[in-house]
Amino acid sequence: MPKQSFADKYGPYALVxxxxxxxxxxxxEGIARRGLNLVILARxxxxLQATAARIADQYGVEVIAIEADLTDIGEVKKRISALDVEIGLLVYDAASVPIGPFADATEAQLESAxxxxxxxxxxxxKLLSTPMIDRGRGGVVLMSSLAGGQGSPNLATYAATKAFNTVLAEGLWKELAPRGVDVLVCTAGAIMTPGYEQAESSRPAPGTLPAVTVAEQTLNALGRGPVVIPGPVNKIGRFMMTRLLSRRATIGIMAKNTGGLS
Ligand SMILES: NC(=O)c1ccc[n+]([C@@H]2O[C@H](COP(=O)([O-])OP(=O)(O)OC[C@H]3O[C@@H](n4cnc5c(N)ncnc54)[C@H](OP(=O)(O)O)[C@@H]3O)[C@@H](O)[C@H]2O)c1
Known part of the structure; x- marks a missing residue:
């Protein structure tokens, strides 16, 4: 049987x-380059509109922009369910990142995370995989972080939420593969994004990757899950942290990197 193209397997629309x-x-952009139409959602x-117009113009695909806040999941579900399009791929990228000592975090920041x-x-x-299962094809990509591999001082809540995404995706990868739905978690190290530049006042961490590299390596890994770790430095780091060192030692290493965050 000929290999299905990315668009055949995950189209006709992706939600980012x-x-x-x-x-x-x-x-x-990487998804549009592979020929899918898009729904992009942000606040x-x-x-949002500038990105939608740029991608639609450059790749000749339809880009629907939804202005919404993911903390209001009821409204987000309503807006997505009202769309008359078939979504074959979910990429969940957004994150809320309370940085700094837990003692200083507000309850509102923790709840937002x-x-x-x-x-x-x-x-x-749940919302989008249900019709994917019915169709027998589709994909889900969840974003996690190397910070979620162990306790991460001064990023403790964020790291714990990222661990949730890793474990959820690993379980669903095995469970949904026989139903035709590919699930993948991207366990990323530092990525040069506006969010990272804002949080990191000193030099970028070793192995920091451009966003386009992380996106491409992740999209290329879909269907070969459960986990992709973009970049050789991050792969080695993850191997050391999860296989060679004790939990106590890895938390200590994280503390050296994240202990100064405020
Ligand atoms: N950057 C890194 O070094 C790094 C490292 C490891 C893992 N990661 C993971 O990679 C992903 C992207 O990270 P990033 O922080 O650098 O972000 P990004 O992809 O550069 O931007 C975050 C996107 O999410 C949207 N967003 C944020 N909060 C939202 C909300 N409440 N409702 C709707 N949209 C929202 C933002 O738009 P608006 O602000 O307009 O809503 C923006 O479009 C995250 O899951 C993060 O955990 C990042």
Whole structure:
């Protein structure tokens, strides 16, 4: 049987949750280059519309922009369900990142991290994978982080939400593969995005990758899951942290990298 193309397997539309700039926009662009139409969702209307217009113009695909806040999952579900399009691929990129000592975090910041990083990817995976299972084809990509491989001081809540995405995607990868739905988690190291530049005041961490590299390596890995770790430095780092060192040692290493964040 001839190999299915990316568009045959995951089209005709992909939803990128958090697709207006940075890594999310790189995902949207990589998907459009593979011939799919897009739904991109984010809060800032101007950035969203500029990205939608640029991608539609450059790749000749339809790009639907939804201005919405992922903390309001009821509204997000309503807006997505009202679309009269078939979504064969979900890329969940958006994140809420409370940085700094847990003692200083507000309850609202912690709740936002859970809403954007845990509840919304879970609910959207459920919403969109159900028709994918019925059709016997589709894909789901969840974004995780090397920070989620162990406790990460000063990023403890964010790291824990990313661990949720890793474990969820690994389980669904095995469960949904026989139903024709490919699930993949991207366990990324540092990525040069506006969010990263804002958080990181000093030099970029070793192995920091451009957003386009992370998006391309991830999209190319879809169907070969459960996990993709973009970049050789990050692959080695992950191997050391998860296979060679004790939990105590890996948390200590994370503390050296994240301990100064405020
Ligand atoms: N950057 C890194 O170094 C790094 C490292 C490892 C893993 N990751 C993961 O990679 C993903 C992208 O990271 P990034 O932080 O660099 O972001 P990004 O992809 O550069 O941008 C985040 C996107 O999400 C949207 N967004 C954020 N909060 C939202 C909300 N409440 N509702 C709707 N849209 C929202 C943003 O648009 P609006 O602000 O307009 O809403 C934007 O489109 C995240 O899942 C992150 O955990 C990043």
């Amino acid at each position: 949750a958090g697709g207006s700039y940075g890594l999310g926009a790189a995902f949207a 800032n209307k101007a950035a 859970v809403a954007v990083n845990v509840r919304a990817p879970l609910v959207l995976t």
